[in-house]
Amino acid sequence: MGRRVPAVSRALDILELFLEGDGTLSAPEITRRLQLPRTTVHELVTTLAARSYLVPVAEQPGRYRLGVRTYQLGSRYAEQLDLAAEGQQVARSVAETCGETVHVAVLEGTDVIYIAKVDSTHAVRMVSAAGRRLPAHCTAVGKMLLASLSAEELDARLPEGELPAMTPNSITDVATLRRALAEIAERGVATESQESNADVTCVAAPVRDRSGRVVAALSVSVPMIRWSEARQRELTELAREGAGRLSERLGHHRAG
Template sequence: MGRLVPAVTRAFDILELFLDGDGTLSAPDIVRRLGLPRTTVHELVTTLAARSYLVPVPGQPGRYRLGVRPYQLGSRYAEQLDLAAEGGEVARTVAETCDETVHVALLEDTDVIYIAKVDSTHAVRMVSAAGRRLPAHCTAVGKMLLASLPAPELAARVPDGAELAAMTPDSLTDPGQLRDVLAEIRRRGVAVERRESNPDVSCVAAPVRDRTGRVVAALSISVPTVRWSEERRPELEALAVQGAAELSGRLGYREAA
């Protein structure tokens, strides 16, 4: 591995300061927060401004904000993102931690489509495949995604008189009961499914957001009944939330302070 270049590292340190606060900084602010010499900060800020990474704030002499170049780089990065590939990498890390099957799924109408899957190494595990489609109301990922819809859109997809198909005796089939469950999911930020899509499997799921904060997918951990317990559930929920947050970060999402 090559040597890190101190000047480049300091330039990135300056740029990353703009991720916090109101998005504007003065040279004295940077000196104070990074502990760098004033001359060094002045030279770095001047260089970054010359390359359009920083621009002066109109009407506020000596203050800077991010310029157009970081936006251009971020846009190009977003164009190259592959949700399935990024989801697969994160799912693999989560699966290695808990040794259970991990999925990433999207919502299409009232179904979920699995776009990434990493299996558990246990002999007893959930049987599924990327590309599989299931009714959203029967799955943890699907309920997480339905819970993230604006109320009018949810009502259009799941109207009061909708007939919700059952996959197991534990599946939710009443739209009103489903809405109550979705309200609880919105409150907690995590979804749970107990034997609703498979009589031998329970799942937990958390939302995945893009750079605008919109929920675009969900990540779930699926556990056979023989290894599921309510005592273990909080640990699995926390791991699903952590994995979903990692994937959201890869998509450019940054949680508000």
């Protein structure tokens, strides 16, 4: 591996500062936050501005914001993204950590479609497979995705009658589902206990794109024989972390 170039690292440090706050900074603020020499910051900012990576803020003399070149690079990156491929990579990493089955799914109508799956290292049969479609309300990923919809979008998707069941534990009443979705939206994580498979429970977290919109969900599925409150806490955190990592790959910037 080649040597890192300090000047390039400093220039990137400057650009990354603009991801925080209101997106504008002055050279003195950059100097103070990065603890760099004033002349170094001035030269780097001048160079970045000359290449349209930074532009002066017209109404705030002395301050800069990100320029059009950063948008062009981000747009090209987004064009090359493949949610299924990115999801498979993250799912594999999560599965290697916990040894359980990991899914990534998207919402289509009132169903979820699994776009990535990595099997557990244990011998457990799952009802899902990449490309398979299941009723969203019976799965953790589906409930997470339904909970992320606006009230108008949810109204348009849910039927007026009874919901289909996959197991005796599946939610079939729309009012009950709505209450469950409201709780999921508040918690930011969904659970499913023996609702799509009588022997399995799942936890799921939302995956966001660069605009912050929920575009998928990542879940960890566990057979009931290995389920406990402690395991639930552990896997919930792992699902959140995995979904966050996939979101970052899609260009989402997590606050803090």
